[in-house]
Amino acid sequence: MRRLCSAANLPEAYLLKQLLEQAGIEARVFNEHAQGALGEIPFTHAYPEVWLINDADAVRAEELIRTYERTEPSAVTRACPACGEQNPQGFEICWRCGAPIS
Numbered sequence: 001m002r003r004l005c006s007a008a009n010l011p012e013a014y015l016l017k018q019l020l021e022q023a024g025i026e027a028r029v030f031n032e033h034a035q036g037a038l039g040e041i042p043f044t045h046a047y048p049e050v051w052l053i054n055d056a057d058a059v060r061a062e063e064l065i066r067t068y069e070r071t072e073p074s075a076v077t078r079a080c081p082a083c084g085e086q087n088p089q090g091f092e093i094c095w096r097c098g099a100p101i102s
């Protein structure tokens with residue numbers, strides 16, 4: 001068993017677990033119930049964690065997580081130079097004000 005990463009919330013933890021399992025990597029989510037028990041658990045321990053069953057999968061799993069983080073929508077937005085609105089990567093004009101994004 002080996003801890004891979006912690007997730008911001010439970011849905012993300014399960015998304016990562018699913019991502020790993022699609023690649024044939026066995027994973028478990030821990031701290032599942034942490035968010036319901038914030039009063040009892042120190043805050044830094046309250047995030048769900050994704051653990052690998054087999055240590056040997058670590059390199060491949062970390063690669064998958066990095067790819068996931070690169071393609072996560074919030075990570076690829078660009079701010080419009082005219083109005084400051086966030087636009088998805090690949091947009092050439094702002095969806096809000098129509099200004100070109102370079």
Ligand SMILES: [Zn+2]
Nearest residue numbers: 080083094097
């Ligand atoms: Zn704009």
